Every structure is written in C-alpha cells, then in structure tokens.
Amino acid sequence: MKLWHSTSLAGLLALLNAGAMAATNATVSTAGLQSTQCVSSTENATTDLYPTKSKVKYATGFSIIYHNTYKVLENRSTNNTYVLYQCGSTKPTVKNVSAFIPVPVKSSAAWATTAAIFLEALGVQNTVKNLGTAPSLVSACLQELLKDVIEPFNDSNSTDTDHQEQKNDVVFNMPGGQDANITNTVYSTEYLESSALGRSEWIKFFGAFFNAEERANKLFDSIDSNYQCFAAKAEKEYDDIRPVIAWTSYAGPTQFNNNTAYWQVSFASYKYDIVRDAGARMLNTTGKQSTMFSTSQSFLRALRDVDIVIDESFVSYNYSTLLKNYGIADPKQANYSWLATGRVFRPDRVQSTSGGLGWFEAPVAFADALLQDLIGVAHPKFVKDGYKHIWFRNLAKSDPVTVVTASDCTDMYAPRKNPAGSCQLIDFQSANPSDSDYLDVEQSRTHDLIYDVAKSEVVNDGSSSHSKDSAAVRLAASLVAGAIVVLGTLAVL
Incomplete structure (x- = not known):
C-alpha cells in the first residue's frame, strides 16, 4: 500500500470545524442529518430521500448531482465518479463509476490529515476507524481518539493495511494511494483548489457521505459569510x-x-x-x-x-x-x-x-x-x-x-x-501611513513606479550579470523613493 502523507505535499492541506453542533458520547447526533435510516428496496423510488442538497459555489474540483435514492459525486481533478446510494435501496445502474458507497456510511478511514479534520468538523469522528499520518496529527481530540478508539494504519505492512481499509465503508485518500483490490477508496483533492473558499467548500463533499448536507451547508455558509x-x-x-x-x-x-x-x-x-x-x-x-x-x-x-x-x-x-x-x-x-x-x-x-x-x-x-x-x-x-x-x-x-x-x-x-x-x-x-509598519511599504510602491524590474528578475534565475547602468538606475530609484517617503512623513507630522 502506497501511503501519501498530506505533510509531504508542499503547501497542502488542512483541518476543519463545526461551530455549535455537539455530538456527545459515541453516537452521531441526528441533528443536521437526513435519511439516517436504511430503506427497503421495495419502497417507491420516486421519493426524494435527500430534500436538503448541497450546491457548489466556489470549488471547481468536485460536483454533486442528486437523484431520488442516490447522489453522484465527481472528482473533476482525478476524473473519478462515486455513486452514493441510500443503504437498503437497490444499487443504481450507472456506468464508469469508481466506487458505489451505501450511505450514510457507518465506518470510515482517512489517510490524509485534511480528510480527518473535515470529518471532525462534521462531528462524525465516531465513524472513523483508521487514520494515516497519526503521529503528525495536531488535532487534540483525534490524538485522544488514537489512544484506544481509532487504530492507526499499519503502513509498514501492505497486507494489514488492505485488511484495515476493506473493513470500512469508505476510505478517504489522495491520488496515488489506492491498490487495485481496494474498491471503497475515494479521492479528495481539496488542496488543488485555486481559492481558499474553494478548499473549505470540500466540507460539502465529505458531508454527502454521511447525509450531512445540512451540517455541511450551515458550516460553510458561516465560513463564507465571515x-x-x-x-x-x-x-x-x-x-x-x-x-x-x-x-x-x-x-x-x-x-x-x-x-x-x-x-x-x-x-x-x-x-x-x-x-x-x-x-x-x-x-x-x-x-x-x-x-x-x-x-x-x-x-x-x-x-x-x-x-x-x-x-x-x-x-x-x-x-x-x-x-x-x-x-x-x-x-x-x-x-x-x-x-x-x-x-x-x-x-x-x-x-x-x-x-x-x-x-x-x-x-x-x-x-x-x-x-x-x-x-x-x-x-x-x-x-x-x-x-x-x-x-x-x-x-x-x-x-x-x-x-x-x-x-x-x-x-x-x-x-x-x-x-x-x-x-x-x-x-x-x-x-496610519506614518506608522513604521507602512513606511517601507510606501517606499516599495514608489520604487515599483520608478523602476519596474521586479517581474523580470523574479522569473529569471538572476544568473546573468546586470550592467552598471542598471545598478545606477536602481540606486537612483531607491534614493528618490526614500526622499518621497521622508517628505510624506513630514507632511503627516
């Protein structure tokens, strides 16, 4: 089993939280959850089991499409499609699906720290049976759960790891971490989003597996508004x-x-x-x-x-x-x-x-x-x-x-x-422009207006020598910029 640590990807990854919702003991609170019970396969398939739906506003890496008894999640970054169908209902006929997952999931696992934190933010950490990157986790309560409730993945033994993964309803991982015989792996790529809000909106992606759309929507809406x-x-x-x-x-x-x-x-x-x-x-x-x-x-x-x-x-x-x-x-x-x-x-x-x-x-x-x-x-x-x-x-x-x-x-x-x-x-x-924190900012801005060479020097490695004329121009620009800042400061005083 190939383990992908979230901490090994530069500039990646994350943690999450859910404000005022409290799930006590070892049971998931039903507040904010829909269709928590399994249905009979003979029930009317025209009944909408998911009246509360998540709509994607900022994220570009995933989409959610709802049907009466199932939902289709697509990870657009990895071209993986996941069908989440209500437990007890007939598995829908959908082509080119990476995994069929009955929901709400009762047991889950996460290799990346970001996935673990999203689950904690939703308040469904009591479903988590296994975690990767356990020593690196900063979350205090996940550390507490790792003492005797959550079992760390044994990434030193691929056979043990496969067994741990297969006993869960879903395993959240990052691209590159799935074996061919593991059919319940779901990729999350929130770290590829081009905006901070797009990254946080993946709470809706994770929430769909627990029928926790209401929780996910409220949490993200509060983040967005703030x-x-x-x-x-x-x-x-x-x-x-x-x-x-x-x-x-x-x-x-x-x-x-x-x-x-x-x-x-x-x-x-x-x-x-x-x-x-x-x-x-x-x-x-x-x-x-x-x-x-x-x-x-x-x-x-x-x-x-x-x-x-x-x-x-x-x-x-x-x-x-x-x-x-x-x-x-x-x-x-x-x-x-x-x-x-x-x-x-x-x-x-x-x-x-x-x-x-x-x-x-x-x-x-x-x-x-x-x-x-x-x-x-x-x-x-x-x-x-x-x-x-x-x-x-x-x-x-x-x-x-x-x-x-x-x-x-x-x-x-x-x-x-x-x-x-x-x-x-x-x-x-x-x-206050006269504050010492901002004096150098104004000098920097004036410097840019007088001599704009930052762009070329950043893109180039800088290995080529600069002419004496360029050095002289830069020196003159710095002197003029400094004089302007001094005059501006005197004017404020």
Whole structure:
C-alpha cells in the first residue's frame, strides 16, 4: 500500500470545524442529518430521500448531482465518479463509476490529515476507524481518539493495511494511494483548489457521505459569510496601503535534489486571492505557481521589494538558521524591508509533539480563520489591543510554538470549533501611513513606479550579470523613493 502523507505535499492541506453542533458520547447526533435510516428496496423510488442538497459555489474540483435514492459525486481533478446510494435501496445502474458507497456510511478511514479534520468538523469522528499520518496529527481530540478508539494504519505492512481499509465503508485518500483490490477508496483533492473558499467548500463533499448536507451547508455558509466580512473590512481600511508578501522556502542539499540546494517563491493560486483579501499584495510576477532559484543571490534579488516574508521551509529552525540558509550574513547591513522591520513569519505556531504542523490541517477547512490570521500578518494593528496569531509566528521576534496534546481535548466526539473570530464583532483599526509598519511599504510602491524590474528578475534565475547602468538606475530609484517617503512623513507630522 502506497501511503501519501498530506505533510509531504508542499503547501497542502488542512483541518476543519463545526461551530455549535455537539455530538456527545459515541453516537452521531441526528441533528443536521437526513435519511439516517436504511430503506427497503421495495419502497417507491420516486421519493426524494435527500430534500436538503448541497450546491457548489466556489470549488471547481468536485460536483454533486442528486437523484431520488442516490447522489453522484465527481472528482473533476482525478476524473473519478462515486455513486452514493441510500443503504437498503437497490444499487443504481450507472456506468464508469469508481466506487458505489451505501450511505450514510457507518465506518470510515482517512489517510490524509485534511480528510480527518473535515470529518471532525462534521462531528462524525465516531465513524472513523483508521487514520494515516497519526503521529503528525495536531488535532487534540483525534490524538485522544488514537489512544484506544481509532487504530492507526499499519503502513509498514501492505497486507494489514488492505485488511484495515476493506473493513470500512469508505476510505478517504489522495491520488496515488489506492491498490487495485481496494474498491471503497475515494479521492479528495481539496488542496488543488485555486481559492481558499474553494478548499473549505470540500466540507460539502465529505458531508454527502454521511447525509450531512445540512451540517455541511450551515458550516460553510458561516465560513463564507465571515470571510466576506473580513475581506470587505480589509479592503475598506487598507486598500491604499498594501504590503508586499512573499511565500518562500529553502531546501538544503539532499539525495532528492542531486545534493543541490535551491530557494523557492510560491505563487499558488489560492495565495493570490487570500493575500489580496487580506489587504496586501503578492510579489509581482508572471503568475507562475512557483519560481525556483539556484543561488541565494538571485533569490534575494527577487525579494528586494518585499515587505513581509512567510517562510514555508519543511524544516524547523530559528531566525539565525533562516538568515544562514538565505545567505544573509548581517541583517542590519542587508537592505530589505522585511529584515529591517522584522516581519519574517513561519506558519508553524501550532504543532504536535512530533513536529506535525497545524498549518496542514485547519487552514484548509477554515478559510475565514486563515484570512483573519493573514490580515494580522499584513496589518498587525488591525485589532485595537493587538492581534494574537493562530498559525503564524514571527520568527524574527522569536514567537513561541504552541504544542497541542491529547490532554487539550475536552470532548473528543464534539465537532471541531472554527478558530476564527466573528468579523462582525471586530472593530478594524484604520491604517496610519506614518506608522513604521507602512513606511517601507510606501517606499516599495514608489520604487515599483520608478523602476519596474521586479517581474523580470523574479522569473529569471538572476544568473546573468546586470550592467552598471542598471545598478545606477536602481540606486537612483531607491534614493528618490526614500526622499518621497521622508517628505510624506513630514507632511503627516
């Protein structure tokens, strides 16, 4: 059995939550569920067993079509079709189907952390019998369930793994993890969505297997509404002052990259949307998914007009190690806004004892919480008393890591709560252009207007030498930009 860990896919994966619904003990609450009982095969097939339906609004990777006694789910990214038919009813005749699954499912398994969190958000974790990537899970209550209720997949023995999978009604996995003899595997690819809300909307995909459309719809609608509120307030307050954010990573020399280090800037589609909605800007590029650099010099040239760096390297390290990996000998001498202001972040604030990151769980499921946290990165004073991050931590300021353990779980069968605050209750603080957080932003913007070469240098590796004339123009641009900022500051004062 080939195991695909969600933590092995760069920039993937996630966690979810369901607000006020509480399922106690070891039984699934019937609130928000439809057609929980099996039907007789002789019952009238013209009766609509699914009066509450899910409609896809943002996600492009899946679709749901309802019939009276069954529903058809399609994963458009993998071209897999799944027919979910009411237990007890006659299996429908549908061609080119990857799996027929009787619903609501009574037992489930999940290899990826994202799938596990979506199930927890729905409050159906009591159906989960097996989990993969168990040591990496950050969810406190899933950790508690893994003690003696949920059995981890034995990925070291394919025979045992197959047996574990086959005893479940459905096994949620990622493409590439299915054996030919496993017929109940369902692929989820929420991490391929081009928007944060599209990723979170996969709660509807998972909800369909439990006839939990009402729960899934209400949960997503609350996420969507809260997200739109955050985006609207950020646009109103910060449209004129948008810091430039770069999502970066470093990979040291290993056998997997021919012992050659490289540096990378990520331009994943969902990051464009959520950075914009947070009142910030992505680094100016041609729109590629990522840009790799073979030298730290070319990498740093690409970051020269960046105000905030979010490092996603797959290693745990401190600020000193980051500076070393980026080839920065003395940050005080380096002419970079993100260094001067100490705005260097990593999405590793929440971890498990084994180093698993909460970043690969909840942010995928809760787009509103992710947006809220990113607004706090872009505009740290948007909350009057200062914002406390959920997943991001300031590496330059040595923000501490929060380690989550099973002891943090208060009710292992309750739906996971959305970590986002209510946008309606947050009084956004207006931006002050004279604030030190924004001075370098204005200089960066003026620099772009005077000399726009960022795009070409980001796309190119930067290995070609730059002429003395180009260097002179850049120096002049920086001096003029600095003068404009000084004049602007004096005008405010």
